[in-house]
Amino acid sequence: MSLMSLTAVELGKKIKEKEVSVSEAADAALEGIKNAEGTINSYVTVLSEEDIKKRAKEVQEGIDAGIYAGPLAGVPVAIKDNMCTEGILTTCSSKILGNFVPTYTAEAVINLIKAGAVIIGKTNMDEFAMGSTTETSCYGATKNPWNTEHVPGGSSGGSCTAVAAEECSYALGSDTGGSIRQPSSFCGVTGIKPTYGTVSRYGLIAYGSSLDQIGPVAKDVSDCAAVLETIASYDPKDSTSVKRDDYDFTSALKDDVKGMRIGLPKEYFGEGLDEEVKAAIFKAVDVLKQKGAEVSEFDLGLVEYAIPAYYVIASAEASSNLARFDGVKYGYRCAEYNGLHNMLKRTRSEGFGPEVKRRIMLGSFVLSSGYYDAYYIKALKTKALIKKEFDKAFEDYDVIIAPASPSTAPKIGESLSDPIKMYLGDIYTISANLAGLPGITVPCGTDSKGLPIGLQMLGNCFAEKKIIRTAYAYEQSHEYARCGICK
């Protein structure tokens, strides 16, 4: 069995105990890529073997010298291609950044590097993280390793497939409306979207600034907790970064949910939810009940307003965030043009894909004079009210359980023809971003087609430990299921 079938923490332990060398671990990741990449397309960029070997050697020396002592030292990682990495192509899976090599590295990635991580490559995503299927990438769709006719989810699809297909030990993703949790669920892996402000956004190429968070994708809860512990930090370079006093997320890895109050919002289990998904989640809830959790249903208000509020806010911010891609300073510039304005128009027309253009137009519209109050301000008010609904719910519950998506992974090509349907698929994940809450998805079985189902747990702001503990306790009830491609 490949070293990539181990969890990141298991592999890190073997490296620490000198059972495995850093370069053997890196080789295993490259082997995994050789095996799966041609079929599933997880990566935009795989670093050269030479660069990986060089880094592996450096880290090995660091470990031997006792400089890298953490649990992830020497473990191969994949980074979503919207995080800046100095000297390494960073594209956001967009033609407009097709040649962009950053001059600096994102803070979260720096935190990993300081912990001795070996970066294997940059993973494919929906263009600028806009999409739920990883089909809008200019580098082609990523395929679900469980069934390559299906999408892996998105936008962090490449990070999730790289973990599931054992092309790396763990990965970083980003989550603006469910972009870690939903593809984790589709790919049978575990992912955390932390509380807004927990992981620095410095160096994360922004989609919706007030919603974006970087988080871990891995095989299990222990890995995710260890990775989150490593990447989370207070960063003065990010004004929205929060100084916390509880970065020891691994301390929550306890198989004990006795007395944990779990709430099931009725609105999340009604119409539109696939019966098989529903059944799998209730089965998982039963496991937690048996372990002593107190479970009850409740009414969560304003659920139907989350999607419109999200698409207004995220698109508005995106329309401004993406204005800097203009062909002037970096990235793609159209080959021929006639004057400045023509250059701007052509560069952006040729450089952005249709989903990105759709959201830039939507965002520009809701911010334009005469519509600002009716759409943008109203969406902000809705966001505040949704936050209040959750505040109320968390007075009664420690953890909220929900599906990650209404169904398992759809077939490739099914979603793009109907964007509204794709947007509606975000219903269970979006509210956590609007309210800034942490969320985790863990695998909870497969449907009759053999596709993974994810169980989502949401916690109150800064209550990562509660969801980590609940997810860990649930996870003890079953073995991690590997997908066919890596068996």
Next chain:
Amino acid sequence: MSKEYETVIGLEVHVELATKTKIFCGCSTAFGGAPNTHTCPVCTGMPGSLPVLNKQVVEYAAAVGIATGCTINRFCRFDRKNYFYPDNPQNYQISQLYLPICQNGGISIETPEGGKKTVGIHEIHMEEDAGKLVHDEWGEASLVDFNRSGVPLIEIVSEPDMRSAEEVIAYLEKLRLIIQYLGASDCKLNEGSMRADVNLSVREKGSSEFGTRTETKNLNSFKAIARAIANERERQIDIIESGEKVVQETRRWDDAKEYSYPMRSKEDAQDYRYFPEPDLVPVIISDEWFNEIKAKQPELRDEKMARYKEQYGLPDYDIDIITANKKLADIFEETVSLGSSPKKVSNWLMVETMYLLKEKGMEPDKVTFSPANLAKLIKLTDERVINGNVAKEVFEKIFDEDIDPEAYVKENGLMSVSDEGELRAVIEKVIAANPKSVEDINSGKLKAMGFLVGQTMKEMKGKADPASVNKILKELLGI
């Protein structure tokens, strides 16, 4: 007979703040670096970079607000102003629209008629400056230098309370002095650290309705402002008199050609799609911080003027000149604190310093001499070690090179001669050589005394002590 018109003017003044680093990153604000050397991922709009607010900007903006009687919004926010232009690396400017830091202030100015009036300040907000485009005439390309990108600015928006170019200039001068006194900016119109855009409309005298206004930009001196106001007033009156309507638009003043031309009209005005900047948290000015800013507030000119009158008994004329520039006022106070007589210090500043500044085409800010050397010079004259003429000569040396006057006088042998014997011999010689003058004096024409004193000075190469010369001369002539 044509109607009488009134000009209604409001100003938007941009002031570049004197912070060492930029508003949202740690890059230097210093002038003159090679292109794109004072830059980082933040001020060049690199993907993934994030702004972090420079606290000093808030403190300067609040200080200007306090000094101009504004309400300081303890909770304010930044907004993004979206527009595409290559000097602006993110293609949005971080500014304040919805909740600016200061609102509802005003400053008192003197009107040309000699009265006083208050010009209201609508708001003051903080924002970032853009980079600079350089057009390459050979390469058919434009280049962009981001050294200025992210330099902090405040925009001070007045109410439409001014009625003439004189009032506009009085307002700008007052504003400039306040900001200079606060140390928040050097406020140089010609170097662009203070820029004023003029919003102007005309209406029939007595009307309470405002006319349609235009905004005139690119005004780099008080003279240009005065010319542009006169020109725009005439232009609008001509339009109205010919039965047409003034178009609301932005115009650019060309001072060399003395005319303005439209940049853009309201019809094709951009929609800036302002919205709250999500990358920055709201600015909350706590009571503690507010009090700290207030405590740091220096004495402003009006207070200083009153104190100089009260404490030093200086004439209004002196006070007006000395306090017109903070640098001069600082030198005055330091020199006085070293023991010199206030009026004597004032004289050196008002007369000799102003003369030399004019002679050398310098701004008072550029004065470099130390108060200690001025104090020593005053002491040398008080003790009659040197005479007035020599003192002027020495002062110029102090002004230029900040020399130590005591050492300089000694080294160059400039001490006055008051030795009776030496002077008496010289004066006797002068009397003997000028019998005509002696005759004049004896016949009551005492003016001739001056001539004899002058002759003595000449003989003594300017180093005689004038009082001693007078005394001996009178004695010898028996008067």
